[in-house]
Amino acid sequence: MTSFFLKTLIALMLGFASMGVSADxxxxxxxxxxxxAPPPNVKVMAAYLEIKNNGEKPRMLxxxxxxxxxxxxxxxSVMHGDMVxxxxxxxxxxxxxxxxxxxxxxxxxxxxxxxxxxxxxxxVPMTLTFQSGEKIAVTAIxxxxxxxxxxxxxxxxxxxxxxxxx
Amino acid sequence: MKNQRxxxxxxxxxxxxxxxxxxxxxxxxxxxGRPDNDAVVKPPVEIxxxxxxxAKDLTDFKLMGADAQTFGLNELKGKWSxxxxxxxxxxxxxxxxxxxxxxxxxxxxxxxxxFQEVQGVFISVDPKRDTPELLKExxxxxxxxxxGVTGDTAQLDAVSRxxxxxxxxxxxxxKPVDVYQVTHxxxxxxxxxxGRLYGRFPPPLSPQEIAGAFINIRAFxxxxxxx
Ligand SMILES: [Cu+2]
Numbered sequence: 001m002t003s004f005f006l007k008t009l010i011a012l013m014l015g016f017a018s019m020g021v022s023a024d025x026x027x028x029x030x031x032x033x034x035x036x037a038p039p040p041n042v043k044v045m046a047a048y049l050e051i052k053n054n055g056e057k058p059r060m061l062x063x064x065x066x067x068x069x070x071x072x073x074x075x076x077s078v079m080h081g082d083m084v085x086x087x088x089x090x091x092x093x094x095x096x097x098x099x100x101x102x103x104x105x106x107x108x109x110x111x112x113x114x115x116x117x118x119x120x121x122x123x124v125p126m127t128l129t130f131q132s133g134e135k136i137a138v139t140a141i142x143x144x145x146x147x148x149x150x151x152x153x154x155x156x157x158x159x160x161x162x163x164x165x166x
Numbered sequence: 167m168k169n170q171r172x173x174x175x176x177x178x179x180x181x182x183x184x185x186x187x188x189x190x191x192x193x194x195x196x197x198x199g200r201p202d203n204d205a206v207v208k209p210p211v212e213i214x215x216x217x218x219x220x221a222k223d224l225t226d227f228k229l230m231g232a233d234a235q236t237f238g239l240n241e242l243k244g245k246w247s248x249x250x251x252x253x254x255x256x257x258x259x260x261x262x263x264x265x266x267x268x269x270x271x272x273x274x275x276x277x278x279x280x281f282q283e284v285q286g287v288f289i290s291v292d293p294k295r296d297t298p299e300l301l302k303e304x305x306x307x308x309x310x311x312x313x314g315v316t317g318d319t320a321q322l323d324a325v326s327r328x329x330x331x332x333x334x335x336x337x338x339x340x341k342p343v344d345v346y347q348v349t350h351x352x353x354x355x356x357x358x359x360x361g362r363l364y365g366r367f368p369p370p371l372s373p374q375e376i377a378g379a380f381i382n383i384r385a386f387x388x389x390x391x392x393x
Pocket of ligand 1: 075076086108109110257258
C-alpha cells in the first residue's frame with residue numbers, strides 16, 4: 001500500500017516536473033524534455049521536447065535559457081538532398097490546439113558551452129519564454145537516446161490523472 | 167581585348183561543359199545508371215537500394231588518427247567500413263547517427279564472423295577544432311569499433327570527393343572565428359573489404375535497418391568473392 005502510494009507520488013512528481021503547466025493550466029504544455037548525452041569533452045548538446053498549445057491563440061516561443069549552459073538557441077537541422085546543416089530560428093510558433101515536436105534530426109534547442117560536464121541521468125533546468133512574457137520552467141533529463149516507446153507521445157499520459165494498470 | 171574576352175568566355179563555357187558532363191556521369195553512377203554488362207550481378211531486392219550498381223575502386227588517401235597513426239586505403243582493406251563525415255561540435259545529426267551506428271554494431275555482434283570484419287570510421291571535416299586525440303575520445307563513446315580521423319583540407323577532399331560527400335564550413339560574419347557550423351553529408355558510406363565504395367545508408371536510419379541490411383549485403387558479397 002505504502003509502496004503504491006509512493007510510486008503514485010513519484011509518478012505525479014515526475015509528471016509535473018516534465019510538464020511545465022502554465023499558470024492557467026490550459027495553455028502551453030511541455031512533454032518529455034530530454035538532452036542527448038554528450039561524448040566526452042563535447043560541450044555542445046541538443047535538447048528535445050514536445051510543446052503543446054492547448055489554448056485558443058497561437059503562441060510564440062521567443063527565448064530559451066539554461067543556467068547549465070552559456071547559450072541556448074532554437075535550431076533546426078535542415079536537409080538539402082544528402083547535405084545537412086543547422087539553421088538558427090529567431091522564434092518558434094506553436095499554433096493553437098497543435099503541438100510542435102523537437103526531435104533528433106529536426107528542431108532542437110542547441111545548448112552551447114556546458115558549464116560542467118553532463119552525464120546520463122543529470123537534470124538540465126531550462127526556461128522557455130514566450131512572446132506574451134510567460135515563462136515556463138522545464139527540467140530535461142540527460143539520456144543516451146530517445147527512450148523506448150517515447151516516440152509516440154499521443155499515447156502517453158503525464159498528467160497522472162488516471163490509474164494505469166501495467 | 168574583345169577577342170580575349172571572347173576566348174575567355176569560350177574557355178569558361180568549355181570548362182562548364184566538362185564540369186556538367188562529369189557531374190552527370192557521377193550522378194548517373196551514383197543513382198544507379200545500370201551498365202549493360204552481364205558481369206553486374208543483380209543484388210537481391212532487399213539490399214539493392216543500399217548498393218551502388220558498380221562498386222567503385224577508391225584511390226589512396228591519408229588521414230590522421232590519434233597517436234600519430236595515419237589512416238589510408240590500406241586501413242580499409244580486409245574490413246567492412248562504415249564511414250561517416252561529421253564534426254564534434256554538431257549536437258544533433260552527428261551524435262544521432264553515430265549512436266545509431268554504434269547500436270547497429272551491437273546488433274551485428276550476434277553474428278561474430280560479420281562483427282569481426284566491421285569497423286566504423288568517423289571522418290571529421292572540422293580539423294580546426296577536432297584534433298585526432300579529441301576524436302579518439304569522441305568515437306569511443308559510441309563503440310570501440312570506431313576510429314576517428316581527420317586531415318587538412320586537401321587530405322579531406324581526397325576522400326570525401328571520392329564518395330561525393332560534400333561539406334562546407336559556414337562562417338557567419340560577426341561571430342568569433344571558432345564559432346561556426348559545418349554543412350556535411352548525412353549518409354553512412356559502406357566500403358567493402360577490397361577497399362571499394364560498395365554501398366550507402368542515407369537517413370533516416372535505424373540500427374535494425376543497418377544491421378539487417380549489412381548481414382544480407384555481406385552474404386551477397388561473400389557468395390561472389392569468397393572462396
Ligand atoms: Cu543545432
